[in-house]
Amino acid sequence: MEIRCHRISGGRARGPALVTKEPISFLGTVDPETGEVVDPRHQLFGRSLRGKVLIFPGGKGSTVGSYVIYQLKKRGAAPLAMINIKSEPIVAVGAIISAIPLVDGVPASLLDLKDGAVVTVDADGEMVRVEGAD
Numbered sequence: 325m326e327i328r329c330h331r332i333s334g335g336r337a338r339g340p341a342l343v344t345k346e347p348i349s350f351l352g353t354v355d356p357e358t359g360e361v362v363d364p365r366h367q368l369f370g371r372s373l374r375g376k377v378l379i380f381p382g383g384k385g386s387t388v389g390s391y392v393i394y395q396l397k398k399r400g401a402a403p404l405a406m407i408n409i410k411s412e413p414i415v416a417v418g419a420i421i422s423a424i425p426l427v428d429g430v431p432a433s434l435l436d437l438k439d440g441a442v443v444t445v446d447a448d449g450e451m452v453r454v455e456g457a458d
């Protein structure tokens with residue numbers, strides 16, 4: 325299945341999906357050293373963002389979140405790529421300064437995708453590909 329999208333931060337990556345229907349505030353929700361979700365109130369509690377294509381509706385606050393994303397990248401704990409329904413400036417800045425591909429503008433039905441589905445994010449080509457979903 326191929327889905328058109330809108331490039332926020334360029335690049336291309338392929339990996340297993342990690343999906344949540346909850347917005348993410350990276351500060352306080354994600355351990356910047358390990359990539360683990362440490363907020364017990366979040367749907368992804370106990371899961372790691374490391375090496376995943378992270379699919380979520382968008383960010384929700386703290387401005388420090390951009391730097392948390394940058395820390396994740398520096399420590400090798402970042403998502404390979406991120407997909408939003410609608411990106412906002414905090415996640416957008418974090419992705420751009422960290423050179424993590426980020427796209428938005430995909431249909432909300434992508435939030436129903438099963439974890440582990442293999443997803444390619446081609447931000448430069450403004451295309452998301454989901455394997456095995458045709």
Ligand SMILES: C/C(=C\C(=O)O)CCOP(=O)(O)O
Pocket residue numbers: 385386387388
């Ligand atoms: C949490 C803040 C600073 C810090 O951790 O040093 C302030 C961030 O302000 P927001 O209103 O959460 O963007």
